[in-house]
Amino acid sequence: AASLGPLPGPVHINVPLREPLLPVMPPAPLPATAGRIKHCPSRPTPTPETVTAIEAIVSSGNGAIVCGTDDLGPGFHRAVIDLAEHLRVPILADILSGVRGAGAGGSVPLAHPDQVVRTAPAPDWLLRFAGSPVSRATADWLGRCKGRPQVVVADHPRLADPGGGATHVVRADAAALCRMLVGRPAALGWLESFQELDRRADQAAAALCADDGAFEGTLLRRLIRSLPPETALFLGNSLTVRAAEWFSGRSPARLRLFGNRGVSGIDGNLSTAFGIAAGLGAAVAVVGDLALLHDLNALALGTTHRLVVVVLDNGGGGIFDHLPQSGLPEYQEGWLTPQPLSPAGAAQAFGLDYAKADGVGAAVDTVLAALGRPGSALVHLTIDRAASLARCRQFQSIHLHGESGS
Numbered sequence: 074a075a076s077l078g079p080l081p082g083p084v085h086i087n088v089p090l091r092e093p094l095l096p097v098m099p100p101a102p103l104p105a106t107a108g109r110i111k112h113c114p115s116r117p118t119p120t121p122e123t124v125t126a127i128e129a130i131v132s133s134g135n136g137a138i139v140c141g142t143d144d145l146g147p148g149f150h151r152a153v154i155d156l157a158e159h160l161r162v163p164i165l166a167d168i169l170s171g172v173r174g175a176g177a178g179g180s181v182p183l184a185h186p187d188q189v190v191r192t193a194p195a196p197d198w199l200l201r202f203a204g205s206p207v208s209r210a211t212a213d214w215l216g217r218c219k220g221r222p223q224v225v226v227a228d229h230p231r232l233a234d235p236g237g238g239a240t241h242v243v244r245a246d247a248a249a250l251c252r253m254l255v256g257r258p259a260a261l262g263w264l265e266s267f268q269e270l271d272r273r274a275d276q277a278a279a280a281l282c283a284d285d286g287a288f289e290g291t292l293l294r295r296l297i298r299s300l301p302p303e304t305a306l307f308l309g310n311s312l313t314v315r316a317a318e319w320f321s322g323r324s325p326a327r328l329r330l331f332g333n334r335g336v337s338g339i340d341g342n343l344s345t346a347f348g349i350a351a352g353l354g355a356a357v358a359v360v361g362d363l364a365l366l367h368d369l370n371a372l373a374l375g376t377t378h379r380l381v382v383v384v385l386d387n388g389g390g391g392i393f394d395h396l397p398q399s400g401l402p403e404y405q406e407g408w409l410t411p412q413p414l415s416p417a418g419a420a421q422a423f424g425l426d427y428a429k430a431d432g433v434g435a436a437v438d439t440v441l442a443a444l445g446r447p448g449s450a451l452v453h454l455t456i457d458r459a460a461s462l463a464r465c466r467q468f469q470s471i472h473l474h475g476e477s478g479s
């Protein structure tokens with residue numbers, strides 16, 4: 074129960090043990106509890122005064138709504154999209170928020186917020202929900218918006234606002250607040266200017282992901298567009314969740330997206346995904362090769378649970394190619410750390426089906442086929458790291474204000 078609230082996340086458990094190296098004494102009894110504790114979440118409905126105060130802010134010019142990595146559910150997705158459509162402001166939603174895949178949202182939730190914020194103007198106000206986003210570019214943009222009114226709707230601002238930009242913090246039911254708010258719409262053309270940048274970003278992403286070449290971005294863009302509605306998809310930490318953020322755009326079907334942001338890095342990713350599969354019946358997990366190695370023992374659950382694991386094997390920690398560490402002399406052994414793991418051997422050792430895909434199309438087809446079968450499977454996609462980095466750089470260097478729109 075403590076991991077669910079009021080401050081959700083990892084829990085430090087103190088277990089009192091007897092003093093060591095002393096004559097044997099009876100252990101101190103653990104404090105008794107009344108049994109299993111059920112967590113009963115409840116969020117306050119905002120007061121009329123709070124609603125009026127926020128309405129004054131969202132009526133004060135051209136704003137934007139930002140959603141972080143928490144998926145607050147379909148009720149919130151609908152309510153926040155309705156609010157943004159009413160206020161004529163864009164939603165910059167993290168891929169894990171689920172808002173981009175909410176279906177009926179049209180183009181108000183941007184498909185590529187990480188790309189758009191690189192050129193978008195700073196808004197007059199911000200309304201923020203669902204924690205903080207993964208995207209560094211969006212975090213930088215939020216930093217540039219410091220000093221302007223930023224309303225953070227969160228149970229715990231410590232988790233939701235690491236950059237410290239909040240000017241107002243509201244602890245409220247996010248969906249209820251969205252439904253209660255009315256306000257003056259932004260100037261004509263404000264939302265459309267973001268949508269135009271976004272359209273150009275999506276054209277560029279589609280062009281970069283058009284061929285079958287093994288690339289994290291292409292795999293995630295196609296997978297997110299191919300999985301049946303309501304499929305549970307776990308996005309591993311490191312480059313996987315970022316490639317999904319950058320390249321996947323909006324998914325046509327509503328998927329149930331999961332990540333392990335801020336919890337144990339790349340460790341435990343597969344265990345988390347197996348937990349999701351146990352709870353929901355089946356799941357797909359996409360992880361890097363080091364994340365697979367870190368949590369290899371989790372594959373032992375493969376014979377009793379239904380998880381399709383896609384390993385994006387780019388020969389070590391591909392994320393570090395994107396960071397200044399890549400210039401260090403000890404880069405290879407200190408950061409990239411490629412490992413001689415054989416995913417085929419690992420799959421065999423744990424009794425999982427194994428398939429090596431020779432391209433993105435084959436990988437996606439194999440995932441879809443494996444989802445229809447009992448048991449678990451490992452789908453292995455080998456990626457050329459240098460080519461992957463080049464595609465990411467190409468995407469991030471496009472000029473969205475350019476004439477060509479690509």
Ligand SMILES: Cc1ncc(C[n+]2csc(CCOP(=O)(O)OP(=O)(O)O)c2C)c(N)n1
Binds near residue numbers: 310312337361367
């Ligand atoms: C348990 C743990 N150890 C180390 C790290 C530091 N770390 C961050 S990203 C990363 C590389 C991950 O490599 P991989 O899973 O192959 O994903 P890729 O970067 O290639 O997408 C490492 C080692 C971490 N996040 N968690």
